[in-house]
Amino acid sequence: MWPSNPSQKEVLRFAVSCRVLTLMLQVLTRFLCSSTPVVYWFSAHLLQNQEPLLRSVDAAPEKLLEKNSPPGHEASRNCVMKLLYNWKACSPVTRCILGYFLTYWLLGLLLHCNFLPWT
Incomplete structure (x- = not known):
């Protein structure tokens, strides 16, 4: 499941952090614009x-x-x-x-x- 190559680990870490950041931005803008x-x-x-x-x-x-x-x-x-x-x-x-x-x-x-x- 986890890649053994160090460069692939970096790519996976980058992809996961980008996805988490994107989800956080979506949730924050929904909260700021819908609930307030x-x-x-x-x-x-x-x-x-x-x-x-x-x-x-x-x-x-x-x-x-x-x-x-x-x-x-x-x-x-x-x-x-x-x-x-x-x-x-x-x-x-x-x-x-x-x-x-x-x-x-x-x-x-x-x-x-x-x-x-x-x-």
């Missing part, structure tokens, strides 16, 4: 304070829904979709937050489907 919603609270706080489009949706939702929905689509009541449809009108803070979550989602989708470590 501080990241999501902070980003929601920044969006509510810094994004004028969200304040205008609260003031007159019907007018903004009809005016800003793309052609051929129904007016969405989802605030994230409204921000994505109006990407150029968003503040830089909103673009950074949306870009982070979209990149995280896309990387997770691609890496998980290819059996790579991602949470």
Whole structure:
């Protein structure tokens, strides 16, 4: 079971330590991002304070829904979709937050489907 060649022992030790490190990173990111919603609270706080489009949706939702929905689509009541449809009108803070979550989602989708470590 155990290799007798010293170089093979080094490779086995390296493979086992890489696997343990990968598992620890996956578990840590799951615990930090799933069980502690501080990241999501902070980003929601920044969006509510810094994004004028969200304040205008609260003031007159019907007018903004009809005016800003793309052609051929129904007016969405989802605030994230409204921000994505109006990407150029968003503040830089909103673009950074949306870009982070979209990149995280896309990387997770691609890496998980290819059996790579991602949470």
